[in-house]
Amino acid sequence: MKTEEQNTTQAKYSVLLYYIYSPIDNVVEYRDIHHQFCLDNHLLGRIIIAPEGLNGTVSGLVEDCDKYMKWIKSDPRFAKVDFKVEQSETHTFKKLYVKIKKEIVHSELPVDPLIQTGKHLEPEDFKQLIKNDPNVVLVDMRSNYEHSVGRFKGAVTFDMENLRELPEHMHEIEHLKDKKVITYCTGGIKCEKASAYLLSQGFTDVYQLHGGIIKYGLEEGGEDFDGKCYVFDNRLTTEVNKVNPVVISKCHICGTTCDRMVNCANPDCNEHVPICEKCGVEMQGACSIECKENPRKRFYDGTGYYAKTTEGYKPEIAFRTRKNTKNLQIVEELGLV
Incomplete structure (x- = not known):
């Protein structure tokens, strides 16, 4: 380790x-x-x-x-x-x-991880459990744009923008209450409350990947994590799997295989989508013609990352x-x- x-x-x-x-x-x-x-x-x-x-x-x-x-x-x-x-x-x-x-982490879930949360699995134990226990189900607790560019093989994903929406998707995993459910996210923080919420909803055998995708990649090589991991800095994604990597996402513009994540240059849109370098240049960092023609479109420097601005923050x-x-x-x- x-x-x-x-x-x-x-x-x-x-x-x-x-x-x-x-x-x-x-x-x-x-x-x-x-x-x-x-x-x-x-x-x-x-x-x-x-x-x-x-x-x-x-x-x-x-x-x-x-x-x-x-x-x-x-x-x-x-x-x-x-x-x-x-x-x-x-x-x-x-x-x-x-x-x-x-x-x-903004969730508004009525739980306290200091009182109750899922059992923490270290990366090594997580790796062995998903390989050897057929009763295990992985549940991704990240936003849709995050798991669109990378996720564990066979994981359940939700079409949600943020963790606040988790209660609206519980019906999608209601049938898994008799399984060993392992939640995961980028660094582990969302799972603290997400796993606690599953327990409050009647799930009884709930685990969480301690340290999240990033720690699993650092300590166990990231095996069976497909694609890249979305991160909240100017890299936008980072490589995780050094064992059996694959690309699972396609360019939003042309459809070619692509794991290069971009924030749309139009601040009124700001969608997070994969866009290849060629389309990035041609579209000036925008995800559509409408966004490219928006007068507020930001300058595209080839990265597709735009530092968040906060009025009055010095x-x-x-x-x-x-x-x-x-x-x-x-x-x-x-x-x-």
């Missing part, structure tokens, strides 16, 4: 993916401290701080990411956090956002000096100010 340190020895930059459910009472103060640490150590990415815990994906120089991991774990609340560490030649983010939200300004921001609204709603 690879350690966090071993994963970061061969490249100039690291990409970290992590979450932890651990109560945070001082979210306002901690948000400021966390944000300043990232600024001081040249880290970029998206970090969510909520009363229930932390969720982040961060990129930076190897030494800066090592320092960040040690700093997080030095806090007793987060000592058990599990970092998934990938290698990169550059930053995989263009900006830094450290935000306060109600949940570390990392260099302390949180408490900003007014009328979404952060402040959420904090007020939570009764924390």
Whole structure:
């Protein structure tokens, strides 16, 4: 099994993916401290701080990411956090956002993973179980555009935009209540609440892939994961399967085999679809003629990635000096100010 340190020895930059459910009472103060640490150590990415815990994906120089991991774990609340560490030649983010939200993954599911959740399977155990137990069913808890470019062989998938829609799809797996159900997602975070929700709905033998697709790829080579894994940084996808890889997606424009994911250049659309390089150039990053002709279409630089812009969000300004921001609204709603 690879350690966090071993994963970061061969490249100039690291990409970290992590979450932890651990109560945070001082979210306002901690948000400021966390944000300043990232600024001081040249880290970029998206970090969510909520009363229930932390969720982040961060990129930076190897030494800066090592320092960040040690700093997080030095806090007793987060000592058990599990970092998934990938290698990169550059930053995989263009900006830094450290935000306060109600949940570390938006689900609105009436469950608490600190009270009940599915049994955690380490990647090695997961691999053996899906190979040797015919009573196992894999259930993908990610959004439709994510599993369209990559998923485990034979997995059940839902046509949902986000985890909030899971209750609307429960009828699709109602007949699986007598099976061993293993949920999976990118890094494991969605499964904490998704598996808990399945248990609340009468499923009795529920598991989840600990660390998600990314950890499985890093530690077990990603066998039987078809396609690529969608990620929320400027790579858009990352390779997982080093054993028996295949491409399962096709170009949205011409239909050729393609696993190159693109965000439509039209911000009014912003669909996540596979588009080959040739069509990407010809369509200027748009997914249709209508989107190509939209006057608000963004400049296509060949990547199909567009950094999220947030009005009024300036990392260099302390949180408490900003007014009328979404952060402040959420904090007020939570009764924390």
